[in-house]
Amino acid sequence: MTEKLILIDGNSLAFRAFYALPLLKNTAGIHTNAVYGFTLLLEKIIKDEQPTHFLVAFDAGKTTFRHATYKDYKGGRQKTPQELSEQFPYIRKLVEAYHIKHYELPNYEADDIIGTLSKEATANKMETIIITGDRDLTQLVNDHVSVYYTKKGVTDIDHYTPAFIHEKYGFGPEKIIDLKGLMGDTSDNIPGVPGVGEKTAIKLLLEYGTVEEVIAHLDDIKGKKLNENLTLHQADALMSKELATINTAAPIEVSLADTLITEDSTDNKIELFKSLEFKQMLGSLDTAPQAEEVAAIELASLEEINLDNRTSILIDCFKENYLKNEILPLAISDGNKTAVITADAIARNDTLAAYLSDDSKPKVVYDAKKTTVLLNRLGVEIKGIEFDITLASYLLDPSNTIIDVAEIARLEGKSLTSNDQIFGKGAKMAIPSDDVLNDYFAKQAVTVLELSAILKDKLEKNEQLALHDELELPLALVLAKMEMRGITVNKDELAAMQHELQGRLDTLISSIHSHAGQEFNINSPKQLGVVLFEDLKLPIIKKTKTGYSTAVDVLEVLQGKHPIIDDILIYRQLSKLQSTYVEGLQKMIGSDGRIHTRFNQVLAQTGRLSSVDPNLQNIPIRLDEGRKIRKAFTAAKPGWVIFAADYSQIELRVLAHITGDASMSEAFINGTDIHTKTAMEVFDVEKDEVTPNMRRQAKAVNFGIVYGISDYGLSQSLGISRKAAQKFIDDYLASFPNVKQYMDDIIQQAKQDEFVSTLMKRRRYIPDITSRNFNLRGFAERTAMNTPIQGSAADIIKLAMVNYDKAVKATEFSAELLLQVHDELIFEVPEEEVEAFSLFVKDIMEHALPLNVPLLVESDFGQSWYDAK
DNA sequence: AGGGTCACGC
DNA sequence: GACGTACGTGACCCTA
Numbered sequence: 050m051t052e053k054l055i056l057i058d059g060n061s062l063a064f065r066a067f068y069a070l071p072l073l074k075n076t077a078g079i080h081t082n083a084v085y086g087f088t089l090l091l092e093k094i095i096k097d098e099q100p101t102h103f104l105v106a107f108d109a110g111k112t113t114f115r116h117a118t119y120k121d122y123k124g125g126r127q128k129t130p131q132e133l134s135e136q137f138p139y140i141r142k143l144v145e146a147y148h149i150k151h152y153e154l155p156n157y158e159a160d161d162i163i164g165t166l167s168k169e170a171t172a173n174k175m176e177t178i179i180i181t182g183d184r185d186l187t188q189l190v191n192d193h194v195s196v197y198y199t200k201k202g203v204t205d206i207d208h209y210t211p212a213f214i215h216e217k218y219g220f221g222p223e224k225i226i227d228l229k230g231l232m233g234d235t236s237d238n239i240p241g242v243p244g245v246g247e248k249t250a251i252k253l254l255l256e257y258g259t260v261e262e263v264i265a266h267l268d269d270i271k272g273k274k275l276n277e278n279l280t281l282h283q284a285d286a287l288m289s290k291e292l293a294t295i296n297t298a299a300p301i302e303v304s305l306a307d308t309l310i311t312e313d314s315t316d317n318k319i320e321l322f323k324s325l326e327f328k329q330m331l332g333s334l335d336t337a338p339q340a341e342e343v344a345a346i347e348l349a350s351l352e353e354i355n356l357d358n359r360t361s362i363l364i365d366c367f368k369e370n371y372l373k374n375e376i377l378p379l380a381i382s383d384g385n386k387t388a389v390i391t392a393d394a395i396a397r398n399d400t401l402a403a404y405l406s407d408d409s410k411p412k413v414v415y416d417a418k419k420t421t422v423l424l425n426r427l428g429v430e431i432k433g434i435e436f437d438i439t440l441a442s443y444l445l446d447p448s449n450t451i452i453d454v455a456e457i458a459r460l461e462g463k464s465l466t467s468n469d470q471i472f473g474k475g476a477k478m479a480i481p482s483d484d485v486l487n488d489y490f491a492k493q494a495v496t497v498l499e500l501s502a503i504l505k506d507k508l509e510k511n512e513q514l515a516l517h518d519e520l521e522l523p524l525a526l527v528l529a530k531m532e533m534r535g536i537t538v539n540k541d542e543l544a545a546m547q548h549e550l551q552g553r554l555d556t557l558i559s560s561i562h563s564h565a566g567q568e569f570n571i572n573s574p575k576q577l578g579v580v581l582f583e584d585l586k587l588p589i590i591k592k593t594k595t596g597y598s599t600a601v602d603v604l605e606v607l608q609g610k611h612p613i614i615d616d617i618l619i620y621r622q623l624s625k626l627q628s629t630y631v632e633g634l635q636k637m638i639g640s641d642g643r644i645h646t647r648f649n650q651v652l653a654q655t656g657r658l659s660s661v662d663p664n665l666q667n668i669p670i671r672l673d674e675g676r677k678i679r680k681a682f683t684a685a686k687p688g689w690v691i692f693a694a695d696y697s698q699i700e701l702r703v704l705a706h707i708t709g710d711a712s713m714s715e716a717f718i719n720g721t722d723i724h725t726k727t728a729m730e731v732f733d734v735e736k737d738e739v740t741p742n743m744r745r746q747a748k749a750v751n752f753g754i755v756y757g758i759s760d761y762g763l764s765q766s767l768g769i770s771r772k773a774a775q776k777f778i779d780d781y782l783a784s785f786p787n788v789k790q791y792m793d794d795i796i797q798q799a800k801q802d803e804f805v806s807t808l809m810k811r812r813r814y815i816p817d818i819t820s821r822n823f824n825l826r827g828f829a830e831r832t833a834m835n836t837p838i839q840g841s842a843a844d845i846i847k848l849a850m851v852n853y854d855k856a857v858k859a860t861e862f863s864a865e866l867l868l869q870v871h872d873e874l875i876f877e878v879p880e881e882e883v884e885a886f887s888l889f890v891k892d893i894m895e896h897a898l899p900l901n902v903p904l905l906v907e908s909d910f911g912q913s914w915y916d917a918k
Numbered sequence: 919a920g921g922g923t924c925a926c927g928c
Numbered sequence: 929g930a931c932g933t934a935c936g937t938g939a940c941c942c943t944a
Contacts, residue, residue: 475919573941574923593923595942600924625925628939653935657928664937667927675926700928756928756934765933823930835934839928871928871935 054102054170054308055094056163058181059151063087063140065182065199067133072819074803075326083136084143088322088330090180091147098178102308104166105144105151106159107137114156115292122292123237139325146317150308157299160186164295167194169305180206185234185293188225190214219255230260230290239289242282244274260290323462328449346491349386356404358383359411361498362431363454363490364392364423367472367480370662371419372532372645376426377480378487380494387494389487396428408432413501415439415454415493417522418650421529438497440521441504443651444513447813451651454493454500461503465496516809520844521650523851527866528648528658530854535643536665536867536875540635542681547631550623557620564613571620574599585611602765622674630669630678637663643685648869655836656811656843657871666870668914679915684877692864692883693917694890694908695873698723699842700755703808706900707837710787717902724748730784731777750781754788757835759827792834799833807840808898809848845904846872849897856893862886875914883910 066086073082094100115122144151152162163179167189170177177194179186187196187209196209207213214222231250233241245253253270257263263270264283270276279286322330354360364379365371376392381401396402404410405424410433414420417437424431442449442457449460453468471489472478480486508514562568565584569576578597581587590606591598601621607614637644649659660666668682669675684690696702701723705713716726728739728747739747746767753763764774782789796818799805804814813836817829850869857864864886868875874894878886887908894906911917 570941572924572939575941595922598923621925625939629926629937633939649936655935657935659936661937664927667925667937669926671927753934759933761933824932828933831934839935873928 052102052175053098053100054166054175054177054305055098055100055104056166056177056179057090057094057103057105058159058163058179058183058186059105059107059140059144060159061182062090062180062199063133063137066090067130067136068821072132072821073816074819075324077324079139079325080132080136081139081325081327083133084139084325085327085330087140087143088327091143091149092330094180095147100178101310102170102175102305103147103149103310104162104303104308105149106162106166107141107151107153108159109153109155109157112156113158114296115158119239119288119292121238139321142321146321148310148312148314150303152301152303154299154301157296157301161296161299162301162303164189164297165299165301166303166305166308168297170194173305175305185225185229185237185295187214188222188293188295189297190222218251220251224254224259226290226293227254227258227260229293230286231263233289234293237292239292240282240285241289242278242286244278249275260286319462328460345488346387346495348487348491349388351381351388351390351398351401353386354381354388355383355385356400356410358385359413359435359498360384361413361494361501362405362420362434363415363494363497364420365415365490366419366423368478370647371422372647373639375480376423378490379424380487380490382491382494382498384498387491389490392423392427395424402429405429405431411435413438413497415457415497417525418529418532418648421526422533425529425533434522434526435518436501436505437517437522437525438500438504439651440517440525441501441508444517444521444811445504445507445511447651447654447656447811449651454496457500457504458496461500463496463499465492511810511812513810513812516811520809520847520851523854524847525650527850527854528650531866531868532645532647534865534867535639535641535645536877537642537683537685538634538638538644539681539683540638540642543631543635543678546677546681547627547635550627550631554620554623554627557616557623561613561616561620564611564616571617572624577617581607581611581613585613587611622672626669626675626678630675633663634678634681646868653843654813656807656813656840656847658843658847658869660868665868676915680913682914683912688880689877690880690883690910690912691914691917692876692878692886692890692908692910693873693914694876694887694894694906696842696846696894697905697907699845699872699904700838701751702900702902702904703841703845704754704788704791704838705902707808707841708785708787708791709901710785713785713788714902717905724751727751727781727784731780733784746777750777753778754781755835755838757831757839759831795833795837796830799829805833805836807837807844809841809844811840811844813840842872845898846874846894849894850874852897853890853893856889860889862889875917878910880910 063083067083070082070086072080073085074080141151154162163186167177167179171191171193174193178197179189179194180197182199184198187198190196190209190211192211198207198209200207211221228250229239231242231245231253232247233239253263257266263279267276267280270279361382362379366374366376368374378389378391379395380387380389390398390401406429412434413436414434416439417434421431438457439451442451442460451457455465455467458465466489471481471485508517558571561571565580569580571577575596577599581599582589582597587607587610589597590603604614604618634644639645644663646660646665647662649661652659669678682691702717705717712730716723724744724747725736725739727750728743729736731747731750732743749763749767760771760775760778763777764771767774782792795805799815799818803816803818804812806812815829815833817825818833820826820829846869850866853866862882864876864878864882866874866876891906891908895904909917
């Protein structure tokens with residue numbers, strides 16, 4: 050193998066990383082951003098360069114031999130901030146964890162260590178790369194040595210080679226010190242010659258070669274002021290050159306041989322990353338099978354499992370959709386022995402089936418909803434699930450992207466083979482041999498049991514155990530039933546719509562093509578852009594990264610300028626309906642005539658649910674054209690109806706509750722229309738003076754408050770300037786002083802805790818709240834303000850679902866809960882029950898979580914979802 | 919396969 | 929001044 054040496058200027062890169070990244074902090078209160086940036090850099094270098102030798106050099110102390118030459122060397126420098134200096138010990142630990150040598154030498158700078166070693170490497174013709182955020186080091190460049198200079202942050206890097214330097218300056222690396230001598234360096238307080246900057250210095254050096262030669266030719270130098278400055282400051286120039294010159298013969302006690310990388314174990318890294326809480330890094334560590342990977346598990350027989358112990362139950366299916374895909378074996382572990390049984394044999398094994406259905410036997414699982422559905426498909430109703438590590442991991446930090454047991458294991462610093470490693474990815478996915486599969490499932494079961502104890506502990510510390518036990522886990526079982534139940538969708542209805550829509554689309558396509566004078570793909574924004582803005586020469590309103598924007602707001606501006614625009618707008622609307630809903634939904638109707646969506650309970654950062662395969666939370670409603678899709682969603686049986694109950698203004702009611710704002714609360718108590726009330730306050734008018742336009746604007750502001758949009762977002766939705774939007778927000782906050790107070794307080798709290806919480810103690814971490822990047826911080830602040838509102842609303846409807854499920858069992862209602870759409874629940878109900886059921890559901894939803902303002906639930910029913918409006 | 923763009927819901 | 933600005937899912941295009 051060819052040898053390659055990496056030399057890192059530790060101090061300068063620590064500074065770079067510190068100023069490039071937001072001020073991260075771990076729970077112990079130690080700042081970690083510079084360490085994190087340093088880690089990213091090390092990872093990148095090791096991956097990209099694959100060095101054989103490596104050394105990180107640090108500055109030793111305040112004074113160096115250069116101070117003897119010039120006492121003000123590096124004078125006037127700002128003190129290193131405490132937030133950075135406390136990180137240096139960890140950076141050293143980090144370097145050690147990578148088994149990389151680090152070195153510092155009293156009286157010398159990191160530069161000199163690097164210079165001395167690079168000289169030795171060059172003598173040995175060893176390829177060397179110096180990484181630094183300081184341009185001084187570029188003087189060391191030669192045919193064997195290149196310098197990677199971080200321009201910005203730690204990843205934007207210039208590669209200084211002899212050719213690069215020639216290109217940039219017109220001379221070689223050996224003249225960098227002359228350049229510094231003439232122009233000086235403010236950051237190191239090197240004086241140079243006044244009035245000489247980079248441009249002048251380069252010109253002089255190209256003409257005369259060196260500082261000494263410039264001085265020797267003072268008489269030839271034109272320009273009165275320049276000549277005067279050079280004459281007056283020749284000594285400074287010579288001294289500056291000396292200061293800038295790196296010592297390549299420092300008395301270092303390391304040799305090239307010491308920098309050889311000999312070991313590559315991840316143990317120390319795991320420990321350090323855990324303490325620093327670098328979850329991402331921990332995750333990426335274990336991609337390759339580790340030495341500590343447990344050997345194949347010895348499988349026990351089912352009879353050997355102690356069913357009096359708490360057990361972990363691990364069952365899965367091939368690919369994502371557990372509602373229909375092939376079911377794989379089940380593994381069960383009691384913490385001592387682990388057994389695996391095929392899916393077919395589960396229901397036939399009476400002991401196991403009885404155990405699984407026994408509510409008094411505690412079980413822990415990886416995904417309660419999936420587990421419940423899969424076992425249900427096998428004819429077993431599982432009871433007694435008391436802990437779900439997927440839910441736990443999500444509740445501890447909703448930004449955890451939980452894809453398999455291995456992912457949760459990684460987050461906790463444990464190692465396990467991943468699903469991808471066992472099954473493969475994409476088209477190559479396949480079920481492995483029984484041996485491999487059984488071993489993998491057994492290992493997962495063991496890991497689930499281990500993790501459950503750890504995660505439960507953490508939830509307890511966060512006071513989130515009730516959130517898991519009483520909200521999310523029971524909800525998972527409610528959702529499992531909803532998913533299995535599905536909702537009836539009338540295929541003929543959709544087929545009829547498809548036919549009608551296709552006729553209209555065909556007409557529109559011909560019309561658009563004839564307006565354009567050519568045939569093209571209207572669905573391609575790229576082709577459409579060319580037609581509109583090049584061929585038809587319409588004015589360009591907005592551009593995207595890749596070309597012209599053809600989004601709706603752009604097309605609306607162009608309306609009236611060309612008849613093609615109206616056609617395109619209608620085409621867009623109809624083709625969306627056609628492809629996503631009319632055609633898309635038909636494909637999803639099962640043999641039972643129903644669509645079975647899956648709710649993702651551990652994805653949305655705010656605590657909301659999401660819906661996939663298909664998404665039934667975004668069925669059109671705003672425009673009647675689209676709303677008609679809902680006609681296809683019907684009750685299953687004759688005499689049954691679709692019943693929909695939705696919370697009115699739940700987020701704003703939560704806001705009134707959290708802030709305790711009197712005038713807002715009053716509006717809800719008195720049943721005043723909240724948008725009218727907002728308009729009254731913001732525009733300072735009486736109720737009967739509120740115009741429809743004022744109400745519309747007030748509604749947009751309320752929308753903005755609920756969704757945490759920016760002044761920019763509000764300006765877009767109202768079609769006004771950003772300044773005017775900001776004024777609206779200011780007026781709003783002046784009108785509702787408690788809301789203003791809340792917004793200020795929650796940002797402070799987020800800064801202190803780095804997370805915000807909902808009424809049910811759901812958390813969301815907001816590390817960017819301390820970012821020095823204006824945009825990131827602004828975004829983080831809006832997240833901090835919005836999440837408790839939206840997340841508490843999510844808590845409330847989830848609680849209502851759990852309470853409903855519990856309460857309905859004790860009634861005679863045969864109604865079934867089908868869907869949840871954030872603030873709305875959809876049921877199918879026998880028509881004769883509707884009246885009583887409506888009161889029942891309204892009561893449960895309105896009292897799910899008592900607030901200081903009333904919650905209001907409105908409902909309706911009809912033959913289809915369309916009619917339940 | 920993965921990104922970008924667009925559009926639907928709350 | 930900062931250059932991208934609620935959260936999701938999915939269809940389609942286009943490039944790889």
